Amino acid sequence: MxxxxxxxxxxxxxxxxxxxxxxxAFINIITGIVNLSLADGLDGMEIFSELxxxxxxxxxxxxxxxxxxxxxxxxxxxxxxxxxxxxxRMIRALQIILPLLIITEAASIIGFFTx
Numbered sequence: 001m002x003x004x005x006x007x008x009x010x011x012x013x014x015x016x017x018x019x020x021x022x023x024x025a026f027i028n029i030i031t032g033i034v035n036l037s038l039a040d041g042l043d044g045m046e047i048f049s050e051l052x053x054x055x056x057x058x059x060x061x062x063x064x065x066x067x068x069x070x071x072x073x074x075x076x077x078x079x080x081x082x083x084x085x086x087x088x089r090m091i092r093a094l095q096i097i098l099p100l101l102i103i104t105e106a107a108s109i110i111g112f113f114t115x
Contacts, residue, residue: 004028027109053113058095061088
C-alpha cells in the first residue's frame with residue numbers, strides 16, 4: 001500500500017508517464033488486498049488466526065471438516081455452530097480459490113505488459 005501511495009504521489013508530481021504510474025499503483029493495491037485475504041500463508045490468515053487465538057487455523061479447519069463427530073457437535077450448538085461450520089468451509093474454499101485467482105491475475109498483468 002505504501003508503494004501505491006508513492007506511485008500516486010509521483011503521478012501528482014507529474015514526473016513520469018501517468019499510465020505506468022496508475023498501473024503500478026493499481027497492481028500494488030490489488031496485491032495488498034489479496035495479501036490480506038484468508039488464504040493459508042498470506043498475512044490475512046495469520047492476522048485472523050492471532051485475533052481468534054487459534055494457532056494454525058487452516059489445518060484445524062480441515063480436521064474439523066473431515067471429522068463427522070466434530071461436525072455433528074458443532075451442528076448441535078445451534079446457529080453459532082452452523083455459522084462456525086460455514087466459516088470453516090469458507091476458509092477451506094478460499095485456500096483453493098485465492099491461489100487460482102492470484103495466478104490468473106498474474107497472467108493477465110503479464111499479458112497486459114507483453115502484448
